[in-house]
Amino acid sequence: MRAYSASAEEALRARNLLKDWADEGFITAAQHHRMEPETDCELRRTNIFLRLVLFLFTLIIAVAAALLFSVVTRPSQQTAGVFLLIFAALSYAAAEFAVTQFRFYRYGIEEALAVCSVVFLCGGMLPLLSSSAEFLVPAAGILASLWIWHRFGLPYAFLAAMIFVIWVPGHWTSSHSAQHVIVAAFYAVGLIAVAVVRSRHRLDFLDDGYSIVEALLWLGIYLTINLHLSSVDLLRQWWVGPLTTTEFPRTFYWTTWVLIWCLPPAILVRGVRRKDRFVIAVGAIAGILTLVTNKPYLGWQRHTWDPMLLGALLIGVALIIRRWLAAGPGGIRHGFTAQRLSGKDKQWMDAGSAALGLAVPHAITPGPQTVSPDVRFGGGDSGGAGATSDF
Amino acid sequence: MTILTRLEQWKGQGILSPEQHTLLAGLSRGEPFSLFLELNLLLYAGILAFVAGLGWTVGTWSQQLGEVLVLTVLSAMLAACFWYCFSRAPAWSSAEVPSPSLVFDYVLYLGSLVWSVELAYIEKRFHLFSGQWDLYLLATAGLYFFLAYRFDNRFVLALALSSLAGWFGLTISHWPSHQDPSYRQYAIVYSLFVGAAGAITHRRALKPHFFGTYLNIAANVLFWALLSGVFNRQNSVLWLFALLAACAASLAWGLSRRQFSFVAYAAVYGYIGVSSILIRDLNDGTAIFSYFVVTGAAMLVMLILIARRFGKEA
Numbered sequence: 001m002r003a004y005s006a007s008a009e010e011a012l013r014a015r016n017l018l019k020d021w022a023d024e025g026f027i028t029a030a031q032h033h034r035m036e037p038e039t040d041c042e043l044r045r046t047n048i049f050l051r052l053v054l055f056l057f058t059l060i061i062a063v064a065a066a067l068l069f070s071v072v073t074r075p076s077q078q079t080a081g082v083f084l085l086i087f088a089a090l091s092y093a094a095a096e097f098a099v100t101q102f103r104f105y106r107y108g109i110e111e112a113l114a115v116c117s118v119v120f121l122c123g124g125m126l127p128l129l130s131s132s133a134e135f136l137v138p139a140a141g142i143l144a145s146l147w148i149w150h151r152f153g154l155p156y157a158f159l160a161a162m163i164f165v166i167w168v169p170g171h172w173t174s175s176h177s178a179q180h181v182i183v184a185a186f187y188a189v190g191l192i193a194v195a196v197v198r199s200r201h202r203l204d205f206l207d208d209g210y211s212i213v214e215a216l217l218w219l220g221i222y223l224t225i226n227l228h229l230s231s232v233d234l235l236r237q238w239w240v241g242p243l244t245t246t247e248f249p250r251t252f253y254w255t256t257w258v259l260i261w262c263l264p265p266a267i268l269v270r271g272v273r274r275k276d277r278f279v280i281a282v283g284a285i286a287g288i289l290t291l292v293t294n295k296p297y298l299g300w301q302r303h304t305w306d307p308m309l310l311g312a313l314l315i316g317v318a319l320i321i322r323r324w325l326a327a328g329p330g331g332i333r334h335g336f337t338a339q340r341l342s343g344k345d346k347q348w349m350d351a352g353s354a355a356l357g358l359a360v361p362h363a364i365t366p367g368p369q370t371v372s373p374d375v376r377f378g379g380g381d382s383g384g385a386g387a388t389s390d391f
Numbered sequence: 392m393t394i395l396t397r398l399e400q401w402k403g404q405g406i407l408s409p410e411q412h413t414l415l416a417g418l419s420r421g422e423p424f425s426l427f428l429e430l431n432l433l434l435y436a437g438i439l440a441f442v443a444g445l446g447w448t449v450g451t452w453s454q455q456l457g458e459v460l461v462l463t464v465l466s467a468m469l470a471a472c473f474w475y476c477f478s479r480a481p482a483w484s485s486a487e488v489p490s491p492s493l494v495f496d497y498v499l500y501l502g503s504l505v506w507s508v509e510l511a512y513i514e515k516r517f518h519l520f521s522g523q524w525d526l527y528l529l530a531t532a533g534l535y536f537f538l539a540y541r542f543d544n545r546f547v548l549a550l551a552l553s554s555l556a557g558w559f560g561l562t563i564s565h566w567p568s569h570q571d572p573s574y575r576q577y578a579i580v581y582s583l584f585v586g587a588a589g590a591i592t593h594r595r596a597l598k599p600h601f602f603g604t605y606l607n608i609a610a611n612v613l614f615w616a617l618l619s620g621v622f623n624r625q626n627s628v629l630w631l632f633a634l635l636a637a638c639a640a641s642l643a644w645g646l647s648r649r650q651f652s653f654v655a656y657a658a659v660y661g662y663i664g665v666s667s668i669l670i671r672d673l674n675d676g677t678a679i680f681s682y683f684v685v686t687g688a689a690m691l692v693m694l695i696l697i698a699r700r701f702g703k704e705a
Contacts, residue, residue: 007392010392010393010394011392013394014394014397017394017418017419021415021418026411026414026415026418027407027411027415031406031407031411034406035397035401035406038397039397044699046698046701047651047701048651049651049652049654049655050651050654050655050694050697050698050701052655053654053655053658053659053694054691054694054695054698056659057658057662057687057690057691057694058687058691060683060687061683061684061687061688061691064680064683064684064687065680065684067676067680068676068677068680068681068684071676071677071680072677107698109691109695203393203394203395203419203420204393205393275421275422275424277428277429280426280429281429281432284429284433288436304444304447304448304450304451304452305444305447305448306444307440307441307443307444307447308440308441308444308445308448309444310437310440310441310444311436311437311438311439311440311441311442311443311444312437312441313437314433314434314436314437314440315433315434315437315438315441315497316437317433318430318433318434318437319434319494321426321430322430322493322494325426332423335421335422335423335424336423336424336425336426337423337424337425337426337427338425338426338427338430338493339425339427340425340427341418341423341425341427342425345425345427345428345431348428349428349431350545350603353545353546353549355549
């Protein structure tokens with residue numbers, strides 16, 4: 001069912017691991033040269049930058065071709081819908097052709113074609129369906145995205161399916177609480193299914209893909225349950241101040257508050273037990289989001305020093321974990337270490353430090369530009385060490 | 392065949408020693424599992440949240456807290472951070488020096504950000520640099536460059552480069568709203584200066600691993616500046632030629648050094664610039680979409696040829 005053979009994907013995984021171990025000095029260059037030929041496979045890959053650009057230009061061609069066709073033929077709405085469905089089929093066929101004939105793997109081209117097939121499918125169905133059957137559009141989007149994820153192994157296709165899920169309950173019920181419950185239930189079912197399937201692939205290449213999907217589902221459940229992040233009305237509170245009434249029943253509201261405190265530790269425990277990087281990350285993110293949204297949930301006033309306390313807590317937790325791990329024999333405790341074991345970690349750190357270092361700090365450090373009599377920080381602007389902000 | 396089976400085979404063939412096999416098989420199973428990246432992210436997020444809260448608190452409550460208390464606290468934090476870094480730093484070397492500990496880089500980063508907060512507060516309260524705010528930016532950039540090179544810290548290097556950009560009059564947040572030629576010229580001068588500084592330090596082997604950061608920032612600022620010139624209808628053809636020259640240089644550099652981000656810059660910025668000129672006066676949808684189909688296909692073919700030539704190299 002997958003577009004690529006298991007042996008080819010397993011070989012690619014082995015190849016990547018060998019490169020990483022060679023970079024870290026776990027194996028010598030001579031050993032690497034002897035082992036690498038055994039991981040050869042027929043799949044054709046490219047680096048991340050060319051992959052992104054190839055994706056972009058394929059997208060441009062596909063969308064421009066569809067628009068050109070509609071401009072030339074000037075079809076009615078219904079006919080345009082049929083044409084889009086044909087385009088969806090053509091895009092999908094082209095993606096399959098690119099994989100089977102050219103063995104493209106994460107090459108950008110086949111990915112963009114697969115994405116276009118889902119977009120065209122949903123766009124084509126919309127004018128063909130009556131308003132009572134419109135829920136079929138996100139339903140088709142879910143199925144098509146899941147198929148693309150399964151067939152090509154693209155994690156963002158699974159994310160697209162999760163986003164399509166958000167539109168489904170709106171066609172069934174007008175109750176916002178029920179909509180949140182339905183979406184969370186969909187994600188929970190997906191999570192159980194993934195957890196069951198994943199247990200059979202603990203040590204093979206599929207585990208990496210399932211890890212991302214499980215993390216996405218946990219995050220989806222958390223965001224759906226945290227009403228202060230997933231409800232448009234409650235999100236407005238961050239800018240316009242506390243609301244006197246909410247769209248949610250009291251019991252439901254407070255149940256979600258309890259759940260946002262229960263979920264992060266549950267996710268973290270699951271991630272730590274499985275030693276799953278993505279699930280651990282989602283657990284940490286969910287924990288931070290719970291701390292950030294707790295005051296709005298309770299209707300308490302936020303203080304200017306709240307971020308300082310949060311920052312101190314995060315720093316403290318990181319230092320305690322590091323010290324605890326470092327104190328273990330060989331810097332290892334319960335199979336965990338604070339030492340770097342992969343060159344990829346350093347690459348991420350180097351790339352992230354330059355990118356984040358340029359953009360983020362100046363949004364948080366204030367700096368005066370104009371002389372004004374009142375003393376008030378007004379938040380920073382990007383660039384120039386915050387030199388454009390007002391006090 | 393899973394990686395564990397392969398490792399077993401390689402051990403059997405004598406390519407891997409038993410010790411290496413044990414280590415690599417363990418790593419494949421996540422034993423031990425490294426939390427290095429997670430702890431770094433936690434520290435980084437913690438520092439950012441802390442400094443954001445610090446700036447917000449100082450700004451909101453400075454009058455109630457009083458100047459002495461605010462300055463004492465900020466100065467104490469600053470002194471503590473820099474004392475920590477100077478007392479624990481390894482000897483300086485022009486080559487890459489690993490951080491002495493996980494927290495070292497973040498203490499330096501915290502100190503650098505607190506410096507920004509304190510200097511901004513002093514300026515606001517006492518107007519020491521009144522009318523000469525540029526000097527603050529230049530001095531701050533100078534300090535950050537010194538700290539980045541002394542302690543081999545990319546976070547602080549990025550702060551230095553953006554402070555320098557501020558001195559040149561550039562801010563990321565104001566980019567789309569600024570169309571005046573002088574702003575564009577400052578951007579070009581900045582990018583050339585940063586590119587040249589990076590090249591010189593790289594040539595002199597002075598923290599050569601910083602070169603990538605210099606070059607990426609210089610390239611992006613230059614391309615944005617040239618693109619804004621192309622979008623401007625005055626002398627747009629001249630700006631286009633300049634853009635194409637920059638694209639050619641970026642492409643050549645990217646291909647010769649196997650740095651494919653520069654190939655991507657050349658393709659995307661060049662395509663946007665050329666397209667904006669060619670379809671600027673077109674009103675016919677057929678012509679516009681035909682243009683995108685044909686030129687998109689041409690770009691795709693060119694990029695596939697490049698990708699096939701270089702494979703998965705990064």
